[in-house]
Amino acid sequence: MIDYSKLCIHTVTTKAWDIWTAIEKFDAAGIGGITVWRQALDGQDIEKVGHTIRASNIEIVSLCRGGFFPAQHLGGLDAAIADNQQAVREAAELGAPMVVLVCGAIPGQSLQKSRDQIIAGIRAVLPVAESLGVKLAIEPLHPMYADDRSAINTMESANDVCDEIDHPLVGIALDVYHVWWDPNLEREIARCAAADRLFAYHICDWKTPTTDLLNDRGLMGEGCIDLPRMRKLVEKYGFTGFHEVEIFSDHWWSREPDSFLAEIQQSWNQHC
Numbered sequence: 001m002i003d004y005s006k007l008c009i010h011t012v013t014t015k016a017w018d019i020w021t022a023i024e025k026f027d028a029a030g031i032g033g034i035t036v037w038r039q040a041l042d043g044q045d046i047e048k049v050g051h052t053i054r055a056s057n058i059e060i061v062s063l064c065r066g067g068f069f070p071a072q073h074l075g076g077l078d079a080a081i082a083d084n085q086q087a088v089r090e091a092a093e094l095g096a097p098m099v100v101l102v103c104g105a106i107p108g109q110s111l112q113k114s115r116d117q118i119i120a121g122i123r124a125v126l127p128v129a130e131s132l133g134v135k136l137a138i139e140p141l142h143p144m145y146a147d148d149r150s151a152i153n154t155m156e157s158a159n160d161v162c163d164e165i166d167h168p169l170v171g172i173a174l175d176v177y178h179v180w181w182d183p184n185l186e187r188e189i190a191r192c193a194a195a196d197r198l199f200a201y202h203i204c205d206w207k208t209p210t211t212d213l214l215n216d217r218g219l220m221g222e223g224c225i226d227l228p229r230m231r232k233l234v235e236k237y238g239f240t241g242f243h244e245v246e247i248f249s250d251h252w253w254s255r256e257p258d259s260f261l262a263e264i265q266q267s268w269n270q271h272c
């Protein structure tokens with residue numbers, strides 16, 4: 001019997017299933033954790049979702065996602081802050097300990113200005129996060145998204161932002177898809193862990209060729225990321241949390257989700 005208690009799946013990975021089906025299927029498969037995407041909660045009784053997940057002995061790892069702070073127009077940052085405060089309240093209602101942040105960027109706006117807005121945005125969300133005890137995890141995104149999805153593109157940059165904000169509730173979600181190529185990865189993981197801020201570990205694979213910037217992620221073992229090395233690195237610096245499978249893929253989404261789930265389990269077991 002293989003132990004899947006440290007395996008977590010993002011609801012977006014199996015997005016054909018509504019939240020209730022996902023809970024049932026993950027539970028039946030012995031999956032230990034779930035990261036809930038906000039769209040899976042649309043129109044649902046969030047507290048009831050949280051209760052149902054806990055009753056199934058599945059741990060709620062995080063709520064995905066907040067962020068997208070940068071804005072060109074007056075009021076845009078305020079709207080983003082309000083939305084992120086709402087995400088934190090939803091996480092608390094669900095019973096999720098953390099909100100993952102895809103921090104945002106605006107094409108044509110300097111990355112430094114976007115970073116300044118991200119820092120201001122996170123600072124403005126922190127009082128709500130503090131009052132509810134919800135952590136905020138900055139996820140550095142691969143530089144190919146620096147134009148419109150995140151101005152924070154390396155672990156180093158995420159560590160710098162965390163240093164500047166300097167708050168125990170603000171840390172980093174490391175996603176192998178975004179950082180596998182980075183020559184300074186070990187140094188920055190060590191720095192992250194030393195500050196006690198390595199909050200999450202997301203896995204998938206990088207396919208060659210990648211045919212879509214967003215929706216062509218690979219299943220673990222399908223691409224070129226050295227996943228055993230990544231695992232050793234995070235564990236070397238003390239990470240003991242979930243391995244969260246987050247796969248956006250038109251290819252995998254077109255497959256029958258039951259067999260996809262079985263393949264996820266098999267590939268995690270073989271390649272991670």
Ligand code: ZN
Nearest residue numbers: 139175202246
């Ligand atoms: Zn991720």
